Amino acid sequence: xxxxxxxxxxxxxxxxxxxxxxxxxxxxxxxxxxxxxxxxxxxxxxxxxxxxxxxxxxxxxxxxxxxxxxxxxxxxxxxxxxxxxxxxxxxxxxxxxxxxxxxxxxxxxxxxxxxxxxxxxxxxxxxxxxxxxxxxxxxxxxxxxxxxxxxxxxxxxxxxxxxxxxxxxxxxxxxxxxxxxxxxxxxxxxxxxxxxxxxxxxxxxxxxxxxxxxxxxxxxxxxxxxxxxxxxxxxxxxxxxxxxxxxxxxxxxxxxxxxxxxxxxxxxxxxxxxxxxxxxxxxxxxxxxxxxxxxxxxxxxxxxxxx
Amino acid sequence: xxxxxxxxxxxxxxxxxxxxxxxxxxxxxxxxxxxxxxxxxxxxxxxxxxxxxxxxxxxxxxxxxxxxxxxxxxxxxxxxxxxxxxxxxxxxxxxxxxxxxxxxxxxxxxxxxxxxxxxxxxxxxxxxxxxxxxxxxxxxxxxxxxxxxxxxxxxxxxxxxxxxxxxxxxxxxxxxxxxxxxxxxxxxxxxxxxxxxxxxxxxxxxxxxxxxxxxxxxxxxxxxxxxxxxxxxxxxxxxxxxxxxxxxxxxxxxxxxxxxxxxxxxxxxxxxxxxxxxxxxxxxxxxxxxxxxxxxxxxxxxxxxxxxxxxxxxxxxxxxxxxxxxxxxxxxxxxxxxxxxxxxxxxxxxxxxxxxxxxxxxxxxxxxxxxxxxxxxxxxxxxxxxxxxxxxxxxxxxxxxxxxxxxxxxxxxxxxxxxxxxxxxxxxxxxxxxxxxxxxxxxxxxxxxxxxxxxxxxxxxxxxxxxxxxxxxxxxxxxxxxxxxxxxxxxxxxxxxxxxxxxxxxxxxxxxxxxxxxxxxxxxxxx
Numbered sequence: 149x150x151x152x153x154x155x156x157x158x159x160x161x162x163x164x165x166x167x168x169x170x171x172x173x174x175x176x177x178x179x180x181x182x183x184x185x186x187x188x189x190x191x192x193x194x195x196x197x198x199x200x201x202x203x204x205x206x207x208x209x210x211x212x213x214x215x216x217x218x219x220x221x222x223x224x225x226x227x228x229x230x231x232x233x234x235x236x237x238x239x240x241x242x243x244x245x246x247x248x249x250x251x252x253x254x255x256x257x258x259x260x261x262x263x264x265x266x267x268x269x270x271x272x273x274x275x276x277x278x279x280x281x282x283x284x285x286x287x288x289x290x291x292x293x294x295x296x297x298x299x300x301x302x303x304x305x306x307x308x309x310x311x312x313x314x315x316x317x318x319x320x321x322x323x324x325x326x327x328x329x330x331x332x333x334x335x336x337x338x339x340x341x342x343x344x345x346x347x348x349x350x351x352x353x354x355x356x357x358x359x360x361x362x363x364x365x366x367x368x369x370x371x372x373x374x375x376x377x378x379x380x381x382x383x384x385x386x387x388x389x390x391x392x393x394x395x396x397x398x399x400x401x402x403x404x405x406x407x408x409x410x411x412x413x414x415x416x417x418x419x420x421x422x423x424x425x426x427x428x429x430x431x432x433x434x435x436x437x438x439x440x441x442x443x444x445x446x447x448x449x450x451x452x453x454x455x
Numbered sequence: 456x457x458x459x460x461x462x463x464x465x466x467x468x469x470x471x472x473x474x475x476x477x478x479x480x481x482x483x484x485x486x487x488x489x490x491x492x493x494x495x496x497x498x499x500x501x502x503x504x505x506x507x508x509x510x511x512x513x514x515x516x517x518x519x520x521x522x523x524x525x526x527x528x529x530x531x532x533x534x535x536x537x538x539x540x541x542x543x544x545x546x547x548x549x550x551x552x553x554x555x556x557x558x559x560x561x562x563x564x565x566x567x568x569x570x571x572x573x574x575x576x577x578x579x580x581x582x583x584x585x586x587x588x589x590x591x592x593x594x595x596x597x598x599x600x601x602x603x604x605x606x607x608x609x610x611x612x613x614x615x616x617x618x619x620x621x622x623x624x625x626x627x628x629x630x631x632x633x634x635x636x637x638x639x640x641x642x643x644x645x646x647x648x649x650x651x652x653x654x655x656x657x658x659x660x661x662x663x664x665x666x667x668x669x670x671x672x673x674x675x676x677x678x679x680x681x682x683x684x685x686x687x688x689x690x691x692x693x694x695x696x697x698x699x700x701x702x703x704x705x706x707x708x709x710x711x712x713x714x715x716x717x718x719x720x721x722x723x724x725x726x727x728x729x730x731x732x733x734x735x736x737x738x739x740x741x742x743x744x745x746x747x748x749x750x751x752x753x754x755x756x757x758x759x760x761x762x763x764x765x766x767x768x769x770x771x772x773x774x775x776x777x778x779x780x781x782x783x784x785x786x787x788x789x790x791x792x793x794x795x796x797x798x799x800x801x802x803x804x805x806x807x808x809x810x811x812x813x814x815x816x817x818x819x820x821x822x823x824x825x826x827x828x829x830x831x832x833x834x835x836x837x838x839x840x841x842x843x844x845x846x847x848x849x850x851x852x853x854x855x856x857x858x859x860x861x862x863x864x865x866x867x868x869x870x871x872x873x874x875x876x877x878x879x880x881x882x883x884x885x886x887x888x889x890x891x892x893x894x895x896x897x898x899x900x901x902x903x904x905x906x907x908x909x910x911x912x913x914x915x916x917x918x919x920x921x922x923x924x925x926x927x928x929x930x931x932x933x934x935x936x937x938x939x940x941x942x943x944x945x946x947x948x949x950x951x952x953x954x955x956x957x958x959x960x961x962x963x964x965x966x967x968x969x970x971x972x973x974x975x976x977x978x979x980x981x982x
Contacts, residue, residue: 180864184871187584188499188507189863189882191871191903195599199582231499232649233669241669300701305708312708313701314694315671400697405670409697416832416862 153439160435164428165218171427172214175420182206182418186230204230204421217424226428227421229414235425238410243429245315246406249398250391252326253333257384261334265341266373272346280338287335296328296401313403325402329395333387337380344376351375378448385441389434489677489689491963491981493713493974494702497670497695501655502648504576504583504636509972512635513715514693517675517976518657519638520683522550522569523629527969527978530792530888532630535683536564536639536658538615540632545624545923552615556682558641559662566617568639568658570609574598575645576636577606585636587903588886591628593620624923626930630887660686660977670695675976686977687965703958712963715974717956719835722777729958736955736968737790740884741783741893743947744827744843748907750876752825757817759945762878763802764810765850766843772951775838779956783949786938787890790952790970793931794890798938803949807850814851824854826877830866831859840880870906881906881947888970890934891921898941909946 183197183206201207205216220227226235268280303324304312310324311317348354349372357367396408407426414422445452498511503519506512522537534540538551556564575581577589579601589595593608608620621628631637639658644651654666660683661675673693677686694711696702699718705711707728717725717733726733744762746753753759768782785798801809814820829840837859844855858877860866869875883904885892895918896902900910914937921933957974959966965980 180862181868182864184868185862185864186499186507187867189867189884190507191867191906193584193587193903195579196582196584196586199579203582232652238669300704305704308708312705312710313696314705314710401701403696403698403701405695409670418864 156435156439156442160432160439163435164431167431168217168424168428169214172217172420172424173210175415175418175423176210178415178418180418182230182420185417200230204228206420213420217421221428226425229422230417230419235422238422239407239425239429242405242407242410243392245404246392246395246399246408248319248322249326249329249395249404249406250388252322253330253391254384254388256327256330257334257337257387261337262341262377262380264334264338266345266368268338268342269345269349270368277342280342284335284338287331292328292332293397293401295331296325296398299324299328300401313401315404321402321404325395325398325404328402329391329398333383337383340380340383341376344379345372348372348376374448378445381444381448382441385437385444386434388437389430392433393430489981490692491688491690491712491979492692492694492710493715493976494696494699494705494711495673495693495715496697496699498673500584500652501667501673502576502583502652503572503638503640503657504581504585504588505652507584512971513973513976514673514675515635515638515655515657516659516973517661517691518655518659518663519635520556520657520659521633521635521638522552523633525633525888525969527967527975530790530970532633532888537632540629542628545626545628546621548619548621548628549612550617550619553682554615556658557680558639558658559656559678560641560643562641562643564639564658565614566611567614568641569637570605570611570617571642571645572638572640573609574605575640575648578604581648583636585634588631588634588636591621591623591625593622595622626922626924626927627887627889627891630889633888634886658682660684661691664690668695670697684977688963688976688979688981691976691979706958706960709960712960713966713974713979714958715955715968715972717958719777719779722779722956725956725958732961733956733958734966734968735778736957737781737788737970738884738953738955738968738972739788739790739888739970740882740953740972741788742780742880742882742950742953744950745879745881745907745947747873747876747878748909748944748946752820752822753878755817756944757813758820759948760802760943761810761814761817761851762847763799763945763948764804764806764813765847766948766950767805767846768803768951769805770846771839771842775835775842776951779954780951781954783951786941786947786949787893787934788952791885791888791890791893793927793934795931795935795938798935799942799949802942802945805846810850811852820853823852824856826856826858827880828858828860828866828875828877829880830861830863832862836880871903873908875906879906884971890931890938891918894918894934894937894941898946907946909944911940911944914940914944 183200184192205213228234264280268277271277300312303309311321315321354367354372357371392407395406396412399406399409411426495510495513498506498514499508500506500511501514503515506515520535522535523532524535526533536552536556538553540548540550542548552566558564573589576583577586577595577598579599586599592606594606597603598606610618612618641656643656654663660678660681662678664674664676667673672695675691677689699716702711702714703718703721706714746759748754772780772782784803785795787794827840827844829836831837840857844857848855883897897904898909899915917933917937921930924930924933955968955972957966957968963979963981965978967975967978969975
């Protein structure tokens, strides 16, 4: 087991170096001079441009800048944004926001998605099933930013049930954005669970369990559902990464200072160090999530063992 | 793309919700008495000489007070920390400070506080974005290049007295001193500038309550030992948004007190929803259509003037900008003291027949067509540039195309390096209220922002006369003359002046926005 984890960590290091190098090179291809982006609406003063280039080593060759970045990472230093903020510190504050948002989205996906899927599979072609299928179709086909604006105006502005935006109201702030962010995948998870569970319910071992006289609840929960969840867990595992990194629009609509927003701004401003710093965190999240998913397989399916 | 969809969705939805929203209540916006909240975007910096946009200026001018400030209505220069600013030759300026001014930490404001701050900002090592504003002070070049630490043109005479020597006479220098980069800094600023920026200590009407919470908020408390006119509100919380669309929704839900710029797409709705809580103010920002005057296509001033007359400013400002812009009547907006009224006259008024006649008389344009470059990262640019292109095409019988640059930084970069050979969209905001600030930085041959590569020696001689003028009236007369030369040559076509549309909650009153698009937070009254 520990050998398995070790080899996975080594892989992760390789992935990290590869991914950051690729992203680093790509940032050079971003249109526009980052120094000009700093200057806003005016043309950057040449003396200022020179001073900034020197301060952030922008005048060095690409590989030298990358080497400088790697050396910094080894010292736990992700560099600075061009406006002088410490990237590691900034990400430390933001990842907490993103994590809460992702946790709410994931919770909605698990509770509503898996719940609706199970309900649907057990009452196939009944009223509940039809209802779930209609809602999932809507969930899959309405762009999530439309859901976001509608909810913000109706639930936030008109009725005032939930905060419109910002993070001032603690956990309540994340309910609406979490729901919006999770809505698309909730529908997907419901459909996936329904399909898998329907199949499992037809398996011999389920009939066997029922024949043994186990209760319906035990048959479904311990035998059928557990085996149906492997694809769902795989999906949700990858989703954790996507939720943390892909929430740019949700974060912007609900004014949440998370990772996605930091990324979007850094790309816009051409801030190489910030972009790469954020990507480093994303890669780490993906690697850890994948590892956890693989380990979860063993829990869910006793046939899977990691030597 | 996304922004457009967002605008459409928002407009569509609110028309449905309009009636019901108007009557909705919601939670109280502020908890403390005398406290209110105002929306801003994340400032680029809180150092007086380092911000690039209006939100940095907003916070900096609440924290710092320079030697002079400007009247909110007339933009006339008023002495603030300065007791007097005098010069006999426009070149050597003697400044005397009022006594009794202190920084938020109790340190007295002396002539050193100014001189050291300016030397710090001009220094290459400090890498301050707006250091160029010190450019006319003697010795700036040496400090900016890192060869010297102090500008030779700055001399401390006494605790409350110092002297500034300029490279050449400049009658408008007193106005320039109101630019926030000329604010004083306490000695704490130089010990650790990075930490200072997170929680600046100034001499302004408000002081920092805690540190700058990036992308979340900046809270300021009234400075009760302020030596100027004290602020009315006890506390202001700047809520930092990523877009004012969200801030506008927060205002409707009563979670925000002041929104200094209502998004253009929501203007019509805001007027009816907010009623007298919606206010319009003019600003010093204006937009232009510029030409590379040395290019084969645009070298004829007659052609440039014809294009000016072919643009229907009235229609575009109404239909696309929904009244947030007003048609330009010259190169200097009316908010600037000394601006010549309606200097442009018929040249800035749409007249298809006159435009066509002038165009033909000037011999037309080679290839019978041209392109307008613009940056597509500002929401309305695409719309108005395309509308203007259609109007010019129709009136002049030419083929005008448009070319989108993905970001302003890309367009500005190309303009600075002279790579743009098409017509282009550009804008300018003054940094001190003088007609000269709309002429010299844009149209003199060695100006960094002279994107059209315009050069006219008569124009520059008039500017020099203005700089040497003995009084304001004489200077303004020279600048008006220079503006006429410019209008005749038309290297840029002046298009419109930008207005600011602010909205506020029922909890506050006396909300006003100045010509620099800054909310005057010190005058806001919390009911």
